[in-house]
Amino acid sequence: MFKVWIDAGHGGKDPGAVANGIQEKDIALKVSLGIKERLEVAYEDVQVLLSRSTDVFLELRDRTAKANAAGADILVSIHCNAGGGKGGFETFRYTSASQGSIKLQDTLHKTIMANLGGTDRGHKAQNLHMVRESKMPAVLTENLFVDVAADADRLKQASVLDAIIDGHVQGIATYLGLAKTKEDKPVTQERDINVPSGWAKETWQDLTKKGFFDGTRPGAPITREEMAIVVGRVLKYVDQKG
Structure with missing residues (x-):
């Protein structure tokens, strides 16, 4: 030292x-x-x-x-x-x-x-x-x-x-001749995928009521096939409103 x-x-x-x-x-x-x-x-x-x-x-x-x-x-x-x-x-x-x-x-x-x-x-x-x-x-x-x-x-x-x-x-x-300290890797806090983020909560609830989503796993990543289902629901909703 x-x-x-x-x-x-x-x-x-x-x-x-x-x-x-x-x-x-x-x-x-x-x-x-x-x-x-x-x-x-x-x-x-x-x-x-x-x-x-x-x-x-x-x-x-x-x-x-x-x-x-x-x-x-x-x-x-x-x-x-x-x-x-x-x-x-x-x-x-x-x-x-x-x-x-x-x-x-x-x-x-x-x-x-x-x-x-x-x-x-x-x-x-x-x-x-x-x-x-x-x-x-x-x-x-x-x-x-x-x-x-x-x-x-x-x-x-x-x-x-x-x-x-x-x-x-x-x-x-x-x-x-000092050696630099070893930098600690940043700690990533995992979010609860079952709880919507504050900024998206209102929109999530609104679109769930409209039937675009089933209300589960709001924080989970979405796959292309899941996206296809959502798009299909949107198109159906538009047709019904039209």
Whole structure:
């Protein structure tokens, strides 16, 4: 069972970047919850642990301490960016990152960009707490700019958040080599052929009174010979009325 630690940046009294009616902490939480739900449903042998699942404040040291204590296999910290410019997407690893972190960054970056599109700001390395203090391969993703109008408009669209979530899920699954869950065959509930469907009940009763049907097995399939009998009854009914 792989353990994936998803860290929703900021929270509580720390909103993160704020602009254009968006708070970074809200986007980070939505994406994190979406990753957990989709990854655990779509793939086998994986458990997603969250730094926070609600709008609460956590110190950076508490986030990494919990992830390390849990023995997580990887850590991904979710953020949005600010600072203007052309906006776009970028990822960060530690300046002296392990080969695992470098590979995780490359895999995540590719799958997220493939889903999200737009401006690619590239793979970057920086001395950030979340990627420095984590004992496992760790990457921080910066998912568009809240203070760039075009990016902010995108972040307000459910389809864009879905793309960000799916990109993370696919990247994590690829990195860990997860197998997809076996889809259960849809359960087909057999209907009672002796009870007419609600939408056909009135017509069935009317045509039964007219003698076109004998009133039995309204939900059963009809054969060609049975159809011939019904047609014959219809023609006889028309002749009598004519």
